[in-house]
Amino acid sequence: MNYTLTILRQRLSGKIHENDILEICHATQGTDGNAAKLTLYRLLFDNNKRIAENAAWIFTHFDLHNNEWLYDKQNELINETLHTASNTKRRLLLTLLLRQPFPPENLRTDFLDFCFSQMLSPQTAISIKSLCMKLTYEQCKHFPELRTELRTTLEMMEPDFLPAGVRTSRKNLLKILQKESN
Structure with a gap:
């Protein structure tokens, strides 16, 4: 099927199911x-919330090669x-970003600050908090001083008061940071 902007907007304007995702991905x-793909990408920025979210959801189903x-x-x-x-x-976009490389020469401090603040904010949804923790590491891993800051921040987070998903992400990142410091 030829996916024009009009056809894709119509398909993404309602609920989509696994078969829809597989068909559009194919x-x-x-x-x-x-x-x-470019048409689908444009729909990530659509004013219609459902269309934009569905476009992002489809991109999260791309295989690693096409994700590049x-x-x-x-x-x-x-x-x-x-x-x-x-x-x-936001959760879907963070998922897409987590599948991308973060070379040290392209560090965006506004995004790093956002990730740090979201992982510490009590108002942040658990999934977003966990994704931001992982993305913070991906951005910090090339810089010893930022890795130290991340480790200190993670150690300050009281595990007894964290939801299970965030607690697990914290524990896994601390293990990685510990290995890297040895």
């Missing part, structure tokens, strides 16, 4: 699907993550 992945197509769009994805009012979309 049509948009690979080099033959680059036009449809998003690498050069990292700054746009970060900007959208920082500004979206939708926690669902």
Whole structure:
């Protein structure tokens, strides 16, 4: 099927199911699907909340090879993550960003600060908090002083008061940081 903007907007405007996701992924992945992939990408920024969230959800189902197509769009994805009012979309965008490399020469301090603040905020949803913890590590791992700051921050978080998912992410990151410091 040829996925034009109109067709994709219509498909994504309602509830989508696994078969819809698989069909759209199949049509948009690979080099033959680059036009449809670009159309789907544009819908990440749609004013309709459901369309934008569904577009992000489909991108989270891309295989690792096709996910590389998003690498050069990292700054746009970060900007959208920082500004979206939708926690669902933010969680999906953070998931996409976690699948990307964070080279040291492209460190965005605004995104690093965002991730630090979200992992410490009691108002942040558990999934977003956990993703931000992992993304903080991905951004800090190239810089010894930032790794130290992350480790100190994680150690300050009282595990008895953390939800299970956040507690597990904290424990796993502390193990990684411990190995790296030895």
